[in-house]
Amino acid sequence: MAPEIYPESTADYLDPDQLRALQLQRLRAIVERCFTRVAVFRQRMQQRGMVPADVRSLDDVAQLPFMRKTDLRDHYPYGLFAVPMKEVVRLHASSGTTGKPIVVGYTRYDIDLWSSLMLRCFVATGIQTGDVLQNAFGYGLFTGGLGAHYGAERLGATVIPISGGNTRRQIMVMKDFGVTAICCTPSYFVHLIEQVHENGLRFAELGLKIGIFGAEPWTEGMRTHIQRESGIRAYDIYGLSEILGPGVAVECSQQAGLHMFEDQFLMEIVDPQTDQVLPDGQVGELVITTLTKQAFPMIRYRTHDLTAVIPERCACGRTLRRIRRIQSRSDDMLIIRGVNVFPSQIEAALLSVMTSSPHYQIVLSRQGGLDQISVELEVTEGMFGDRISQLEVLQTRLAHAIEQTIGLRVPVRLVEPHTIARSEGKAVRVIDQRDKK
Amino acid sequence: MMKLTQLSVFLENRPGHLSNVCGALSAAHLNIAALTMADTREFGILRLILREWKQAREALEAAGFVVNTTDVVALEVPDRPGGLESILKQADAVGLSVEYMYAFAIKQGENARIVIRFDDMQRAVEVLESTGITFLRAADFYKQ
Known part of the structure; x- marks a missing residue:
């Protein structure tokens, strides 16, 4: 020594x-x-x-x-x-x-x-x-x-x-x-x-x-x-x-x-x-x-x-x-690029923009060694009309609300209804695809 | 009924999703009269016009799609240079804005057909008709 x-x-x-x-x-x-x-x-x-x-x-x-x-x-x-x-x-x-x-x-x-x-x-x-x-x-x-x-x-x-x-x-x-x-x-x-x-x-x-x-x-x-x-x-x-x-x-x-x-x-x-x-x-x-x-x-x-x-x-x-x-x-705390994130924070951010409770999923992945986080959100009738711009505005507002809450930029992907897996009737909120090895 | 009901369907921009919509409609023996797609890299909104729009909505929702309805008007436009311009000028003159429009190819005599969504549909129907523009009634629109 x-x-x-x-x-x-x-x-x-x-x-x-x-x-x-x-x-x-x-x-x-x-x-x-x-x-x-x-x-x-x-x-x-x-x-x-x-x-x-x-x-x-x-x-x-x-x-x-x-x-x-x-x-x-x-x-x-x-x-x-x-x-x-x-x-x-x-x-x-x-x-x-x-x-x-x-x-x-x-x-x-x-x-x-x-x-x-x-x-x-x-x-x-x-x-x-x-x-x-x-x-x-x-x-x-x-x-x-x-x-x-x-x-x-x-x-x-x-x-x-x-x-x-x-x-x-x-x-x-x-x-x-x-x-x-x-x-x-x-x-x-x-x-x-x-x-x-x-x-x-x-x-x-x-x-x-x-x-x-x-x-x-x-x-x-x-x-x-x-x-x-x-x-x-x-x-x-x-x-x-x-x-x-x-x-x-x-x-x-x-x-x-x-x-x-x-x-x-x-x-x-x-x-x-x-x-x-x-x-x-x-x-x-x-x-x-x-x-x-x-x-x-x-x-x-x-x-x-x-x-x-x-x-x-x-x-x-x-x-x-x-x-x-x-x-x-x-x-259920997630750590993404060193930032602590609770799924409840993301849900609160989504709810601050939306009127009804969202069907969403937090997806974690790793690209080029960096943690990636995104939110997938099922589109419902109340969220869109006949124009793309309404959905784009919604996407931007949701991403902004999340960034305000957790300090990370999180892309929000809009998906069709029923695409998010439900386990025993309950939505699976977090999908972690990061390599655990 | 001056206004037509247009269905909007949210679609992810992925292979097979559009044909799934068509599949759901054909399985219900529903014929599409007109359609247009507005899309981004990730997703799109498919706008559809069909006579049996209520059945179409049910069929699409049963197939798991999310569907909305919007009012639009359809009209015949003289199929010659300046044909569309004359219509749009009249809309401009009364302060109506076109949110979007789409034309389709089936030619009926001397006219082409277009579908227009104005910002104020109620006023569009009232005001433009008084200026001599003829909207297609649903019965005429869907007539083969």
Whole structure:
């Protein structure tokens, strides 16, 4: 094991007993803090007849109430913040389950913490000072761009804040700026690979060595493809806005599961049906408690991501336990080009334009490595007359309403009645044709 | 009855869909008097005129198509240069706009036949008839 030169990364190697003691101390503090400052949490504790002092061991976390995405929606925008707004220096937002986004806040400490966690991610994947990082995560309300940016600057790498999209420019920058590492969604990188090859370039001529891919689930098959086609090492990174953004867990050189930054996040795996905590090794829903975050602490947040804890010690030497690569979710959330989309959002958008309830289907596919989403909508009598323009106007209005709601341009295809498959009388709302390999 | 009823059928722009419409009509022994297709790359609207439009609508809906009806007028146009222009000028003169029109080839004596959809059908019938334009009555239109 090469000696770590970054003090932030020493927390990756804490003695397990020391780590657990630290977790307990921090858990007690965050429960106390939320009890004092977040009314919803306090009320739920009181309903259970609990006070913060009831948390005496790490196992006691299982007695605490869950936080769910619906809570974030119900207390939009600032109802779950645990600090006064004058201490909040940054806001980010991600999709909620309906039209309204979920708003998360960060104090100066939180930004600093986030930067240090992203630094630890970069170090774990072998990125160091002197690397030139093309940060193709989207900058803006999405946490990916700025999260990776701050971490890379703190590390001392050279960050190119190119953000997402504009593939031609991405390739030019990758070639001309001597890029050695890249951050983006895995599907976008697969697209980049194809475009690089189409431009007659070879990865061997480029300096790219490391890719950090996240914001959507991907597979070992995709890793094999990426590594074979581009010659780089591809690493999975995990995070979610509600907890932090990217930097909650990351793969190391072993590429065998993602190390959870347990000094900052207490993880549990629960049975999504019974809510019971499951033992290490069993697949269930990942539940996370933030241990020191200030502005937007989360106690037992239900991520809906399905995974299992890998209890064995990793060959890289880190003592942080790992989780398995996330493959599926316990709800119907779709992740398209890194954007979270709930079918209910699309339905709400369609209903905002239409008078009757639509027969529609969301079709996901992958073309040229990029996720494609489209909506097929059955035409009914009330939707058209004798002119094409009426239907074209309707198509445009529907596509506009969807884009307003989820932030993605989604083509709406009009289809004849009864063409959308119904299963046992119920319409199948989502058809995912993306290659799962 | 001055106005004719036109059926509009929504069709995806895919092989076989148009012939399915024709198949549904022929199975019901219904003859198409006139038709036109308005289409985009993805879909189209087939406009049909037939005498037994109610039966046609039922047959098409039973075959799974979605159908609407619109009023149009049909008229005979002198089959010579300027024949159509004279009609359209009269429509212009009273402020009526043609939304679309289609002509068809069956020649009846000296005249050609066209079907027109005006923006204001009620007014078109009232005003244009008073200017001497003769619309084809349904009975005459469908007469062989």
